[in-house]
Amino acid sequence: MKFLFNKLAFYGLLIGGVYACSVPEREDPFVGLAAARWDVGKSANFLLSDDRFTNLELEIVYMEGYKPTDYLMDSMVEFLQEITRKPGGIEIIEKEIPAEGKEYYSTQDIGDLEDRYRERYNEGNTVSVFFLVVDGSFMPDEEGFFTIGAAYRNTSMVLFGKRIFENSGGFGRPSRGTLETTTALHELGHLLGLVNVGSEMVTPHEDQGKEYHCDDDSCLMYWAVETDNVLQFTPQTIPELDENCRNDLRANGGR
Structure with a gap:
């Protein structure tokens, strides 16, 4: 995919001389703040391929006391190296911010937090991804059902640190690293256009009861992964992408 930026010049013979007038180059619509305000999945090809962006960075901003584990950070880089084409490399940038309480x-x-802290x-x-970790829970949570993470803009995702701390460790529960990594990779999958939100499906596999999620209950992109239901089937291991999801990513410029 090529993006061409044209500079137009025209010349006119006016009284007594020749004047050259030009139209300034158009701003690149795929960089800067404006390019980070699209819907989830709209930057999937940019994140997956090297057609426009050859480097990828993860800006991880976490509230005091909720720094992600090294396991999560290493796993995210490994995951992206496996499925994206970024010959310039993948970099993590970390920053702690005050807890809001x-x-x-x-x-x-x-x-609002992203607007305040994203740099x-x-x-x-x-191409840059913003990854926020907050010290509380998601507002729409209901008793008996809660959200652990969410992708909310084309290059933005959030984890709810309080929920992760409360539901990890101890008998019969996943470790904190496993739970937060599973959730983070799931949300990253949505930014990459899975399922059917930016990376077109090669073979239909969107869950008819839970849109934007894979119908394979062993896949990383199964709907339960981003809610408390993940506790029922992810005791100690992180689900992998199934072949249908992988084919979707390959077809949209990934590996």
């Missing part, structure tokens, strides 16, 4: 965060709260945006040959 809020019990619940609404969608608006999360967006990295697509620039040059680098």
Whole structure:
């Protein structure tokens, strides 16, 4: 995929001389703040392929006391190296921010936090992902059902650290590293366009009862992974992408 930026010049013979006038180059619509305000999945090809961006960076911003485990960070890089084409490499940038001390965060709260703390945006040959970890829970949570993570813009995702701490470790529960990594990779999958939100399906496999998720209950992109239901089938291991999801990523520029 090539993006061409045209510079137009025209010349006119005016009274007594020749004047050259030009139209300034158009701004690149795929870099900067504006390019980070699209819907989930709309940057899937940019994240997967090397057609436009050859480097990828993860800006991980976490509230005090909720720093992600090294296992999560290493796993995210390994996951992206396996399925994306980024010859320039994949880099993690970490930053701690003050804890807000809020019990619940609404969608608006999360967006406001990104606006306040995000520093990295697509620039040059680098595509950037913003990964936020907060110290509370998601506002729409209901008793008996809660959200652990969410992808909410084309290059933005969030984990709810309080939920992860409360539901990891101990008998019959996944380790903290396993739970947060499973959830983070699932949300990253949505940013990569899975399932059917930016990476077109090669073979139909979207769950008819849970849109935007895989119908294979052993796949990383199964709907339960981003909710408390993940506790029922991810005791100590992280699910992998099934072949249908992998084929979708390959067809959209990935490996």
